[in-house]
Amino acid sequence: MRRILAIAAVAAALLVPTVTVPVQAQPGVSAVQRVEWLSDRRVSLWVHSAAMNTPIQVQMLLARDWNLRPDAKFPMLLMLDGLRAQDDENGWTKDADAEGFYADKNVNVVLPVGGQASWYSDWLAPDNGFTYKWETFLTKELLPILERDWRTTNVRGVQGLSMGGTAAMNLAGRNPGLMKYVASYSGLLTTTTLGMPQAITFANKDAGGFDAGAMWGPPGSPEWEAHDPYLLADKLKDVSMYVSSGSGLAGAHDSLGEVPLVSDNWAGTGLEILARLSTQNFVAKLEKLEIPVQANYRPAGTHSWPYWDFEMRQSWNQAAAALGTDQGGSDCALGGAIAGFAQAANWLGHCLTAEYPAASGIAQDFPNGRVFHSAATGTHAVSGRIGGAYAGIGSASSPLGLPTGDEHGLPDGRGRMQTFEGGSIYWTPQTGAQVVRGALLAEWGRQGYEGSPAGYPVAAEAHTPSREGSVQSFEHGPMFYSPPTGAHLVQGFVLDKYSLLGFENSALGFPVAAEAPLKDLGRFSRFEGGNIYWSPLSGAWSVRNGPLLDAWGAQGFENSRLGYPVSDEFTVPGGIQQNFQTGFIVVRDGKSEVHGV
Incomplete structure (x- = not known):
């Protein structure tokens, strides 16, 4: 959290x-x-x-x-x-x-x-x-x-x-x-x-x-x-x-x-x-x-x-x-494209308004939700917390567009979701109702949606503040997106390190691949400017692109005699150095020196 x-x-x-x-x-x-x-x-x-x-x-x-x-x-x-x-x-x-x-x-x-x-x-x-x-x-x-x-x-x-x-x-x-x-x-x-x-x-x-x-x-x-x-x-x-x-x-x-x-x-x-x-x-x-x-x-x-x-x-x-408003009640009638759906869905209650334009379709309000219709998307009700999230982003005029399906429960028995032209809204009692769309939705779906390592979304997608891209938080970590790198989840101890470095504003930039397993229960994630490695014995450290990473790679990365990194790179007279479990690498004038213990 x-x-x-x-x-x-x-x-x-x-x-x-x-x-x-x-x-x-x-x-x-x-x-x-x-x-x-x-x-x-x-x-x-x-x-x-x-x-x-x-x-x-x-x-x-x-x-x-x-x-x-x-x-x-x-x-x-x-x-x-x-x-x-x-x-x-x-x-x-x-x-x-x-x-x-x-x-x-x-x-x-x-x-x-x-x-x-x-x-x-x-x-x-x-x-x-x-x-x-x-x-x-x-x-x-x-x-x-x-x-x-x-x-x-x-x-x-x-x-x-x-x-x-x-x-x-x-x-x-x-x-x-x-x-x-x-x-x-x-x-x-x-x-x-x-x-x-x-x-x-x-x-x-x-x-x-x-x-x-x-x-x-x-x-x-x-x-x-x-x-x-x-x-x-x-x-x-x-x-x-x-x-x-x-x-x-x-x-x-x-x-x-x-x-x-x-x-x-x-x-x-x-x-x-x-x-x-x-x-x-x-x-x-x-x-x-x-x-x-x-x-x-x-x-x-x-x-x-x-x-x-x-x-x-x-x-x-x-x-x-005293307030100069009508006494209430409704003189609306069911008779348009929404009528048949509303009559069957009696849980909506009696209509509150007539049908009115909504983006490329029409809508009608009821006490327990709204119904949207278009020839392309069909007729669907939006209600409850999902209806609230939809209203909060601008409803049919938002990037989500019109609903394309009805709200339904998910196989885990915990959450509910509804699809729209431009994405989906997912809800659980613990996470609230959240919009997921675009490349983030596609990658989340590829990983298994709510059954993926990310879990359910817990916040709205948001711009990354200093670089072109976006981030969305899920239960088990955020997913980052930028046009050149795509969407990728960062989690666990790798995320902790990425956070300390400054996320996408650091020298690492955006993630470019999903986290992958290594030997001895280790994990690593690749970024634009380098990688983050973690293992239970060494902790999480970054290794930036350049001659130092190349030298370590030539030795065999974490499988080499040097093992995992145990520090970030730091400056030494005339160059930079990074320490590993059983040695260190120094780079001076573009030349790498590998030192074992």
Whole structure:
């Protein structure tokens, strides 16, 4: 893995401009460091936050017409997680079905990942190993990136559950004009009233051991008041608002406890009662200020995900109206060249778009993938992680072109692959989905594809930075290519040595042949400017082309009395020398002297 990372660090993107290459974080600069496409319309961005000095994962569910209208921009809906937000995935996709629900909605859904017990605010001090500056990140660092690079307009909404509901109201109230729409599901909307600071302090300790004093100072301090939606109510008069809460009584998604009508989820019951009381107080304040709000008090329900998933769906019509987009659904029809395939592949779901041009063919979007058709390639669906990799490089407009086969499993039971006009995409859970094409694909295929010594690809093909050529990393080593030398795998201890010398930028240049076995378990690889030899007793050393290599060759290489090299060449007075197991060779004025021990 160290060898693979070393190569990746010096590589630049090869395929198309839509591929984002990992970039080094720059002090004071917020930027996307890495992009991973999880499907054709779900993508993970790792955004370096200058304020927090760390990368933050932000997932996006792209708008329904993202592919249909490649020049269009879409409004944004920011969805905030609860108190126990995890670092792998936002709860709205992990514990609720936001991905399925918004599949036919024309809005870019933005899902920050992480921020446990943060209340998505800027903390006064670091705590528990974190420097939380979430409000700065969400309002000042992330938005310009989404608007510049991810086809997102400045028409925005924010919604969240529990902690995220509180934070949604705070973000909207503390940043007037930023949001057109805000929704709180079971949020604590009065944070400074009697007992609430203590409840929040206890919750933060319980959810990861965080100190609320590092967040907003001691109860009663100005920062507590500055983060109380109740006290910010007058700042929300121009925002479309939706609030909801259950009653704490057991509902349709709860298991009954020993007490009649009460769930066995005691924590969920207590938290929802707090949310209900604080939401009612908040709404009363809005009514006093004559600020409209859509309030929904449910007769039952605890502090748990099934109820928040329900509220997400119930509030959509209001969100869509505020964001100026349609209500969703689809009026598309199956009737073109793709119709027969889509009707047979019912796993795709109902169509989301009409058929539209895609390079030399046509395409149509579905909730679970896209279908492409041309007379030359036939009709094939592209979905899942392979569909994500395909979307990430530009789909049919990329060098891969249109799909020529369907995705299928491989004989090892581990991976999956799909063929395209210009190459293939391979996927495993360990390596992700990677494109292989051209001479690299041909050589990998000659060696046995995923069953070859290289294993599966683990990264995209990339330009070699200083010479014309490319490199692609596989599980067991990289494969290098240049027009004059072809494609060749370098691996093991030979690769370690090649790395130390500087890869293709060294005097050795590109590899010109596959690694080959030698006596005594030795190995060697040939390069443009010489060879690398390895054996268990001598280690790995290079022997450069020229009179020194010629002299060693005249003796019989590693089969000679000199044996394997035990050093690289080095300068001596008047020439160069290289040491071998049982002797050395010196070259002065172009003449070689062989010395045995």
